[in-house]
Amino acid sequence: MGGRPGEMRTASADARTNIALVKYWGKRDRALNLPATGSLSLTLSSLRTTTRVTFDETLDRDEMDLDGQEAPPAVAQRTGRFLDLVRRKVGITMHARVESANNFPTASGLASSASGFAALALAATRAAGIEMDFPSLATLARLGSGSAPRSLLGGFVEMRPGALPDGSDCLPVQVAPETHWDIAILVAVNGAATKEIGSTTAMELTRLTSPYYREWLRSVPGDIEVARQAVLARDFSALGQVAESSCFRMHAVALGATPPLLFWTGVTVDVVRKVWEFRRNGLEAYVTIDAGPHVKVLARPQDAEELLRGIAAVPGVTRVLVERPGPGARITDGRAGQ
Ligand code: PMV
Numbered sequence: 001m002g003g004r005p006g007e008m009r010t011a012s013a014d015a016r017t018n019i020a021l022v023k024y025w026g027k028r029d030r031a032l033n034l035p036a037t038g039s040l041s042l043t044l045s046s047l048r049t050t051t052r053v054t055f056d057e058t059l060d061r062d063e064m065d066l067d068g069q070e071a072p073p074a075v076a077q078r079t080g081r082f083l084d085l086v087r088r089k090v091g092i093t094m095h096a097r098v099e100s101a102n103n104f105p106t107a108s109g110l111a112s113s114a115s116g117f118a119a120l121a122l123a124a125t126r127a128a129g130i131e132m133d134f135p136s137l138a139t140l141a142r143l144g145s146g147s148a149p150r151s152l153l154g155g156f157v158e159m160r161p162g163a164l165p166d167g168s169d170c171l172p173v174q175v176a177p178e179t180h181w182d183i184a185i186l187v188a189v190n191g192a193a194t195k196e197i198g199s200t201t202a203m204e205l206t207r208l209t210s211p212y213y214r215e216w217l218r219s220v221p222g223d224i225e226v227a228r229q230a231v232l233a234r235d236f237s238a239l240g241q242v243a244e245s246s247c248f249r250m251h252a253v254a255l256g257a258t259p260p261l262l263f264w265t266g267v268t269v270d271v272v273r274k275v276w277e278f279r280r281n282g283l284e285a286y287v288t289i290d291a292g293p294h295v296k297v298l299a300r301p302q303d304a305e306e307l308l309r310g311i312a313a314v315p316g317v318t319r320v321l322v323e324r325p326g327p328g329a330r331i332t333d334g335r336a337g338q
Contacts, residue, residue, distance in 0.1 A: 007094070010054040011126035015118035015151045015329035017047045017110070019185055019288060019296050021243040022223045023250040024146055024159065026203050026213065033143055033200075034167045036207075037220035039159045040227045041150045043178065044185060045326030049115035051100040053083075053127040059095035067101050082117070082144050083124060089140075090128040098124075104321070110187065110294060113199075117144030118151035118329045126331055138171050146199075154178045154327035156231045158224060178325035181234045184304040186297040188311050189319040190267035199291050202254065202261050210256035219249055240286030240298050247288040254291075263291050267316035271295040274314050278307060 024039035062080045064071040071079070083096055098120070102112050121141040125132050132140065134152075141148040149171070150157045155178035162169030207213055223246050230238035254261035268289060275287050275297055285299040285307055299307050304322050312320045 007057040008054060009094075009127050009129060010052065011123045012050065012052040012332045013119045013122035013126065013329055014048055014050040014332050015115040015122070016044050016154075016326045017049070017112065017115040018043045018147065018150045018157065020147065020150075020246075020290070021239065021288060021298070022220065022227045022246045023288075023290075025250045025253065026207050026217065027146070027200070028161070029165075029167065030200070030204065032167045033146055034170055035146050035159065035161050037217055038161045038224050039147070039150070039220075040175065040224050040231075041147070041157050041159070042183075042185065043151055043154050043157060043326050043328060044323040045178070046323060047102075047104050047110065047115065047187070047321070049100060049102050049112060049119045050332065051098065051116070051119040051123045053120070053123040054097045054099075055092065055094040055127050056097060057094050059097065062095045062098070064098040065100065071098075071100075078144075079120065082120060085140060085143060086124045086128050090125075090130055092128060096124070096127070110189070110292070113145035114147040114151045115329075117141050117148035120144065121148065122152070122329050122331060135168070135171055139167065142167070142170065152329045155180060155325050158228060175228050175231050178327055180325075181231065182301050182324060183236065183239075184299045184301045185323040186299060186304060186307055186311060187321040187323060188271045188295045188297065188314070188317050189321070190265060190271070190293050190295075190316050191318050197261065197291075202257075202291060205259075205261065206254050206257045209258040210253050212253045212256045216249060216253040220246075236298075236300060237284065240284065243288050243298055244286040251289065261291075263289065263293060265293040265316070267314065268293045268295055270314050271297075271311055271317065274310055275307075278310060283307065 018041040020039050020041045022040040024035045026036040028034045028036040064076045064079050138149040153174045156175040157172050158175050159172045226242045272287050288296045308320050
């Protein structure tokens, strides 16, 4: 079924990005984009993607704008493949115009695929005229990016890996809403631009070549259990310790790949050392790092200001953002970027 002549259907959604406190690194099924283990994340308060999708019968191909400009071909292709999933599901053939905007620099290497695909899944299905149940929406978002289902929910979120071959039991669940516990996450941006290697390629390289991969997989469920209990008990030290150790284990297994995957710059290491210096001096804060050079620092809200000053003074740090727990994805009436 195509659209009726002149038919246009539109919807907008926004989603915050999330930071994994217990990391996801490795897939059990690449085609279905199923994670090999669970993960546990915090949805942030303000780093956000807003996306408007318009299915338009007059278009002869999909069009995509990112931050007010034509999206790079790789991004446009990935988005087009995702729209194909939605079209197939709904039974339409209309092309779409996608206008997406991040309120943080897209090329900075800050995670945008989680918020991007959460917002796109929500806006595209609504624009296509369907209101999906949560498991179907989460499954769709996961096909875009493994961390995207976590951004559908607010606060502290556990991604359950599931065990079924079709992945229907691989779903995010909210451990606690954003109002449960006010903690701060500082994001120390350090200059470097876009990622050199995509996370799917990097995870597959790790799975196939790192001798530590099996041990890594074995270590994750215990970390999730500790993190979940720490969140429920609002135990900052326990959550910080498990988050920091999950981060370094993820980077250790990736460093063990051939060729080695090193996501850090010198500035990354300098920020880690700065945070550890604060800790030695009695200010308790913990680091986590994803597949890029930026360090995220978990802190108590009352310590955020002092940490911000210390971290911003590390040579090479270009910007420090202070985030809090934030809400899940939602349909909005606004235009992309507003
Ligand atoms: O969502 P992806 O496929 O870009 O993978 C995310 C991987 C990490 O950010 C490094 C860890 C995580 O759990 O978010």
